[in-house]
Amino acid sequence: MVHLDPTQSAAKPTIKQVEFNTIASSFGGLSTQVSKLHNHLLSVDAYPEETSSTIKTSSLPPSTSVPSLAGGLAAGHQAYGKSRSGSPVCVVFLVQDPERNVFDQRHLEYTLFNEHQVRAFRVPFNKIMSYTKLDGKRTLLYTPPHAPDKTWEVSLVYFRAGYSPDDYSGKADWDARLHIERSAAVKCPSILTHLAGSKKVQQVLATPNSPHLARFLPDKSKATEVFKTFAPIYPLDKSEAGQEACKLAQNSETATRYVLKPQREGGGNNVYRKAIPKFLEETPESHWPAYILMEMIEPPALTNTIFRNGEVQKGGVIGELGVYGVCLWKTKSGEDGVQEMLENKQAGYLLRTKGDQSEEGGVAAGFGSVDSVCLVDV
Numbered sequence: 001m002v003h004l005d006p007t008q009s010a011a012k013p014t015i016k017q018v019e020f021n022t023i024a025s026s027f028g029g030l031s032t033q034v035s036k037l038h039n040h041l042l043s044v045d046a047y048p049e050e051t052s053s054t055i056k057t058s059s060l061p062p063s064t065s066v067p068s069l070a071g072g073l074a075a076g077h078q079a080y081g082k083s084r085s086g087s088p089v090c091v092v093f094l095v096q097d098p099e100r101n102v103f104d105q106r107h108l109e110y111t112l113f114n115e116h117q118v119r120a121f122r123v124p125f126n127k128i129m130s131y132t133k134l135d136g137k138r139t140l141l142y143t144p145p146h147a148p149d150k151t152w153e154v155s156l157v158y159f160r161a162g163y164s165p166d167d168y169s170g171k172a173d174w175d176a177r178l179h180i181e182r183s184a185a186v187k188c189p190s191i192l193t194h195l196a197g198s199k200k201v202q203q204v205l206a207t208p209n210s211p212h213l214a215r216f217l218p219d220k221s222k223a224t225e226v227f228k229t230f231a232p233i234y235p236l237d238k239s240e241a242g243q244e245a246c247k248l249a250q251n252s253e254t255a256t257r258y259v260l261k262p263q264r265e266g267g268g269n270n271v272y273r274k275a276i277p278k279f280l281e282e283t284p285e286s287h288w289p290a291y292i293l294m295e296m297i298e299p300p301a302l303t304n305t306i307f308r309n310g311e312v313q314k315g316g317v318i319g320e321l322g323v324y325g326v327c328l329w330k331t332k333s334g335e336d337g338v339q340e341m342l343e344n345k346q347a348g349y350l351l352r353t354k355g356d357q358s359e360e361g362g363v364a365a366g367f368g369s370v371d372s373v374c375l376v377d378v
Contacts, residue, residue, distance in 0.1 A: 001320050003231070004300045016297045017229045018320060022189050022197030023163045023265065027370055028065035028324055029107030031350040035063040035372040059375045065324050065348025070111035072326030073158060075343050076186040077118050079328060080155035084139050084184070090119045090152040092132075092142060094180075096161040097124035105160055121152070125161040128176035140183035156186040163194070163265045186328075199261050203292040206230035207241050232295045236288040245293045249276050261292050272296075306353050308369045316356035319371065324348050349373065 001018055005011040039060050041047060047055050073091060083089050091112065093105060099122075109120045121144060123131055132142050132154070140154040157180050161167055168174055181191050195201065205213050206227075217223040234245030248254045252274060260271040260279065271279045273296070280288065304317045328343035354368035 001297045001318075002299050003297045006298050013300060015229055016231050018231075018297065019199070020197055020202055021265065023194045024160045025322075025324060026101050026160070027104050027350050027352075028069045028348065029104040030370050031063040031348060031372070032066040032107065034370045035060070038372045038374075054376055055374060061373055061375065063348045063350070063372060065350065066107050066111050067115065068326065068345075068347030069324060070108050070115060072328065072343060072347060073108065073112055073156060073188065074116035074118055075326070075328050076156040076188060077116070079330070079342055080184075080186050083153050084137060085135065085141060085151075085153045087141065087151045087153045088119070089155045090121055090142065091156045091158060092140075092154050092185075093120055093122045093158050094125050094128070094161050095122050096167070097126060099124075099160070101160065119152075120158075125167050125176070126173065128179060129172065132179070134179065134183055138182060138184045140180070140185045154183070154185045156188060157183075158188045159194075165264075199263050199292050200235075203233040203235055203294075206233040207235065208232050231297055234293045236291050236293060242289075246288070249280055249293050252277050257296055259294050259296055261294055262290060301356060304353070306355070306369045306371075308355075313355060317353050318356050320352045320354075320368070321373070322350040322352070324350065 001016055002013045003016040004013050039057070039062070042055060042057065042060065077089070077091055080089070093109065095102075095105065099105070105122075109122075112118045112120050121142060123142070131145060132140055134140060140157070142152045142154050144150060144152070162177060168177070177191070180187065187193075189197075204210060205216075213223050213227060214220075217226060234248075235242040236245055236249065249258060249260065255276040256273045258273070258276060260276050262269050299318045302317050302319070303315065305312060305314045306317060307313075324347040326343050326345055326347045327341075329339040329341050331339050351371040351373050352368040353371040
């Protein structure tokens with residue numbers, strides 16, 4: 001997001017990172033479609049005449065998220081190699097039941113088949129143990145419920161579920177996750193990559209004066225530039241930084257500059273500004289370390305029209321730009337931590353736009369709308 005420090009009158013806009021998601025990053029399918037929609041509206045002169053100098057073909061970059069993300073899944077499928085069981089090979093989409101994002105996911109599924117000839121099946125997270133099994137070589141085998149006499153070998157498991165506590169209602173669900181992790185299938189993501197995208201890991205890297213970023217970016221100049229994109233994030237624990245953060249969070253005046261985030265995904269879980277002190281007062285102190293305290297990103301004001309929940313809304317808006325990426329690697333046996341990088345590239349973008357009075361930004365949670373970028377000279 002673009003950040004404009006409200007405490008400095010001469011502040012210049014800077015780019016700040018909101019978070020880093022490694023599981024079930026949604027709306028890649030819809031981002032490409034919305035980008036195409038806005039280009040179509042331009043081609044049929046649907047925009048007001050007064051916008052003609054701003055909205056033009058050269059200012060509307062297409063989002064390539066559908067072909068790029070589907071290409072990443074195909075690369076993982078290809079890296080798995082040939083069938084080990086003699087059965088045909090497929091990709092499995094692990095989804096929620098019911099699944100609200102089905103239309104977003106279908107674009108990836110269809111492109112995977114039409115462009116890469118890779119068959120994909122949708123399996124509800126709570127049906128993993130019913131429809132799949134492991135053989136003696138840890139090969140993951142899938143039996144479609146509509147064709148019980150047919151068996152497919154799973155090359156890659158794409159998680160579009162499994163990130164919410166609601167997905168783990170009992171031991172059977174944890175056993176199902178372990179079942180997938182033990183398999184030879186490529187996991188998107190593996191449990192380690194899933195945890196690497198947690199709020200706590202982001203906090204460890206982004207806490208001021210943190211020494212941990214240097215482990216991944218030993219070049220000090222690069223590390224400094226990357227660190228500038230981090231909004232300060234603090235733990236709420238017994239460390240020195242944590243104790244300072246607890247004071248900031250409990251003070252009604254200083255808390256207005258922060259957001260309290262749990263280790264959750266999907267939107268709608270954060271506590272903002274003035275609500276933080278009361279929330280902490282009502283939360284056992286032993287639970288505080290489960291949260292991180294992040295300095296609010298303050299974007300400059302913009303005015304636009306958005307369509308959300310079936311209504312046209314006009315007024316102040318905030319845009320949040322996300323960049324998708326594809327990363328596929330192979331861990332070499334016998335060399336702990338040494339990896340062979342097979343794919344590492346950007347994979348299109350997602351722009352989410354919301355009203356400037358909304359703190360949350362999740363589209364699926366009902367706070368924002370899928371949008372596309374319009375580039376302007378400033």
